[in-house]
Amino acid sequence: xxxxxxxxxxxxxxxxxxxxHSLLAQFEGVDFETGYQPYINTASRALELAERxxxxxxxxxxxxxxxxxxxxxxxxxxxRGSSCYYVEVLDAFMGGLSEELGVxxxxxxxxxxxxxxxxxxxxxxxxxxxxxxxxxxMRLDNFAEADVILMGVSRCGKTPxxxxxxxxxxxxxxxxxxxxxxxxxxxxxxxxxxxxxKIFGLTIDPLRLHKVRETRRPGSEYASLAxxxxxxxxxxxxxxxxxxxxxxxxSQSIEELAARLVKML
Amino acid sequence: xxxxxxxxxxxxxxxxxxxxHSLLAQFEGVDFETGYQPYINTASRALELAERxxxxxxxxxxxxxxxxxxxxxxxxxxxRGSSCYYVEVLDAFMGGLSEELGVxxxxxxxxxxxxxxxxxxxxxxxxxxxxxxxxxxMRLDNFAEADVILMGVSRCGKTPxxxxxxxxxxxxxxxxxxxxxxxxxxxxxxxxxxxxxKIFGLTIDPLRLHKVRETRRPGSEYASLAxxxxxxxxxxxxxxxxxxxxxxxxSQSIEELAARLVKML
Numbered sequence: 001x002x003x004x005x006x007x008x009x010x011x012x013x014x015x016x017x018x019x020x021h022s023l024l025a026q027f028e029g030v031d032f033e034t035g036y037q038p039y040i041n042t043a044s045r046a047l048e049l050a051e052r053x054x055x056x057x058x059x060x061x062x063x064x065x066x067x068x069x070x071x072x073x074x075x076x077x078x079x080r081g082s083s084c085y086y087v088e089v090l091d092a093f094m095g096g097l098s099e100e101l102g103v104x105x106x107x108x109x110x111x112x113x114x115x116x117x118x119x120x121x122x123x124x125x126x127x128x129x130x131x132x133x134x135x136x137x138m139r140l141d142n143f144a145e146a147d148v149i150l151m152g153v154s155r156c157g158k159t160p161x162x163x164x165x166x167x168x169x170x171x172x173x174x175x176x177x178x179x180x181x182x183x184x185x186x187x188x189x190x191x192x193x194x195x196x197x198k199i200f201g202l203t204i205d206p207l208r209l210h211k212v213r214e215t216r217r218p219g220s221e222y223a224s225l226a227x228x229x230x231x232x233x234x235x236x237x238x239x240x241x242x243x244x245x246x247x248x249x250x251s252q253s254i255e256e257l258a259a260r261l262v263k264m265l
Numbered sequence: 266x267x268x269x270x271x272x273x274x275x276x277x278x279x280x281x282x283x284x285x286h287s288l289l290a291q292f293e294g295v296d297f298e299t300g301y302q303p304y305i306n307t308a309s310r311a312l313e314l315a316e317r318x319x320x321x322x323x324x325x326x327x328x329x330x331x332x333x334x335x336x337x338x339x340x341x342x343x344x345r346g347s348s349c350y351y352v353e354v355l356d357a358f359m360g361g362l363s364e365e366l367g368v369x370x371x372x373x374x375x376x377x378x379x380x381x382x383x384x385x386x387x388x389x390x391x392x393x394x395x396x397x398x399x400x401x402x403m404r405l406d407n408f409a410e411a412d413v414i415l416m417g418v419s420r421c422g423k424t425p426x427x428x429x430x431x432x433x434x435x436x437x438x439x440x441x442x443x444x445x446x447x448x449x450x451x452x453x454x455x456x457x458x459x460x461x462x463k464i465f466g467l468t469i470d471p472l473r474l475h476k477v478r479e480t481r482r483p484g485s486e487y488a489s490l491a492x493x494x495x496x497x498x499x500x501x502x503x504x505x506x507x508x509x510x511x512x513x514x515x516s517q518s519i520e521e522l523a524a525r526l527v528k529m530l
Contacts, residue, residue: 003366012524014433015287018377022280022334023358025376027368038524065365069287085365092357093288100330100350101268103292111290112283113520121518122477128425135397160393163428168279212387253386255378259277259303 002031004056004064008049008079010072011110013038019089020067032065041109046075050082057083071109124170131166134174135159140191146174148261149195151188151239152202153178153231154222155212157249157257161202164254169262183234188242200261201239205250206232267296269321269329273314273344275337276375278303284354285332306374311340315347322348336374389435396431399439400424405456411439413526414460416453416504417467418443418496419487420477422514422522426467429519434527448499453507465526466504470515471497 005024007017013036024032040046057063066084070076080086094105115121134142136159143149148165150158154177162173176192176199192199204212206229213223221227239246245264247257270289272282278301289297305311322328331349335341345351359370380386399407401424408414413430415423419442427438441457441464457464469477471494478488486492504511510529512522 001366012520014520014524015283018280018283019354019358022355022377023362025381026336026355026359026370026372027362027366028371030366030368036527038528065362071291085362087358087362089284089358090287090291093284093352093354094291097288097292097330097350097352101266101292101295103295105291106293107291110521112287113518115516115518115521116290125422125425125519128428132397132400132424132428157390159397160390160432163393163397164432167425167429167432215391251380253378253380254390255277255279256375256380259279262301263303 001029002033002060003062004060005032005034006037006049006053006064006066006084007034008037008040008066008068008070010041010070010075011039012113013069014113016067016069016089020087023067023087040070040079041072041075043075043078046078050078053079053082053084071107073107120170124167127166127170127172128163130172131162131174135162137174137176140189143174143176143192143195145172146195146198147171148173148265149192149199150175150202151178151192151199151244152204152249153209153228153235155209155216156202156204157254158202160254161249161257161261164258165261168255168258171262171265178231178235178238180231183231183238186238188238196242196244198265199242199244200264201235201244201246202249202257203232203236203239203246204248208250266294267298267325268327269325270297270299271302271314271318271329271331271349272299273302273305273331273333273335275306275335275340276304277378278334279378281332281334281354285352288332288352305335305344306337306340308340308343311343315343318344318347318349336372338372385435389432392431392435392437393428395437396427396439400427402439402441405454408439408441408457408460410437411460411463412436413438413530414457414464415440415467416443416457416464416500416509417469417514418474418493418500420474420481421467421469422519423467425519426514426522426526429523430526433520433523436527436530443496443500443503445496448496448503451503453503461507461509463530464507464509465529466500466509466511467514467522468497468501468504468511469513473515 007013007020009016064084067087069090158175162175165171165173209228210225272278272285274281329349331351334355423440427440430436430438474493475490
């Protein structure tokens with residue numbers, strides 16, 4: 001079974017998309033074809049989209065599903081009245097919340113993902129830049145400033161997790177790659193030792209690491225399964241000796257890893 | 266007025282947090298103190314949290330507000346029955362959607378932000394790596410592979426926007442920094458010309474750019490208002506001559522810029 005789905009919003013559409021995806025993930029056996037429609041913020045744009053819903057209904061024999069955050073009622077009503085199964089994501093909770101708070105909603109558009117607080121926004125951009133500048137242990141002198149330091153062998157998932165931690169949680173995340181050089185010395189760089197309490201180890205299944213490295217440098221010794229197995233075994237031994245908590249990236253997404261790290265911090 | 270707010274989930278809590286923030290943004294004049302509680306996936310963790318809600322209610326004289334995505338009903342009911350204003354974000358829509366689809370929800374935990382489709386996940390990680398490797402025009406030979414190329418003067422917002430495009434939309438986003446050298450030649454590098462159709466220009470208010478650069482290199486000529494004004498004027502002239510569409514980063518967040526870019530693509 002196939003169903004067309006749209007995430008529609010007057011602004012970025014992030015909220016409609018996030019909630020919509022979570023709901024769709026609860027229904028198996030349906031092939032959802034999703035479309036993304038941000039900035040539907042005028043009646044004419046809404047009318048255009050409503051027309052498309054009508055066409056799709058005729059073509060597919062079933063109406064599209066629409067997840068929307070339309071704070072402006074006039075524009076939203078055009079979609080609500082069109083040929084679709086319309087889910088207004090915010091409205092369902094607005095009345096109850098307003099009563100609980102004793103405050104009326106402003107119904108202003110684009111409040112949640114905009115630049116509401118410039119100082120906080122700048123801080124977040126700053127953490128992204130920090131993650132970029134402190135990727136792959138490029139600068140050993142910045143670890144004091146980090147909120148968290150991820151450690152692990154090459155391609156085990158340090159960089160994307162650091163970037164997600166910065167972007168989503170505003171954390172200053174640095175990372176340090178364990179190399180054969182570190183394993184030979186059998187210790188971590190002296191500069192890292194004082195910050196052991198904020199170091200987290202990442203590990204990964206050797207076969208998966210092998211595949212990831214193969215995409216990068218096909219047929220190399222670096223990508224060989226034997227080398228992956230050895231490096232991961234040495235890393236695990238080092239984490240355990242230094243009592244560094246370890247997370248496995250094999251079956252966890254960067255979203256899940258980041259959420260677990262934040263909970264552990 | 267102060268109110269305590271919690272985002273609670275059995276897995277990452279991303280959905281509860283995103284929707285919760287969007288809803289709270291609609292209520293002005295309330296000072297929301299937010300807490301983040303992912304991985305509340307056992308009865309004992311839920312009981313612990315329920316106890317905390319009770320203490321907070323006693324301390325603050327008002328119950329906390331809880332946005333939750335608790336797919337497992339047994340664990341969720343512990344929170345629902347505790348001293349809080351409980352908003353279950355997914356349940357409100359599950360019944361209607363199930364009816365529309367003619368399919369029962371699986372009620373499986375952690376479906377939306379996990380590694381459901383490894384191939385798609387790897388593609389997304391690949392785009393993040395692409396954005397990292399093609400930051401600040403470091404490699405002029407990779408532009409053919411890019412879905413989008415952001416162009417603009419130093420510190421106008423290219424890098425964070427590229428990373429967001431990669432992370433959230435799975436787009437291969439490269440960027441090219443316009444430098445005084447480009448302005449002197451009054452043309453963009455030859456390698457970029459064939460890809461003019463996928464180039465977008467970023468601009469920013471000179472005073473804001475001046476402040477951003479001052480944080481980076483205080484008192485430098487690079488950060489001076491005069492230099493910022495000149496560079497931005499030259500960039501605008503270049504964008505207009507090459508008919509490159511321009512986005513202003515002064516009052517838009519990376520989320521908003523990314524959504525607009527995706528809409529334009």
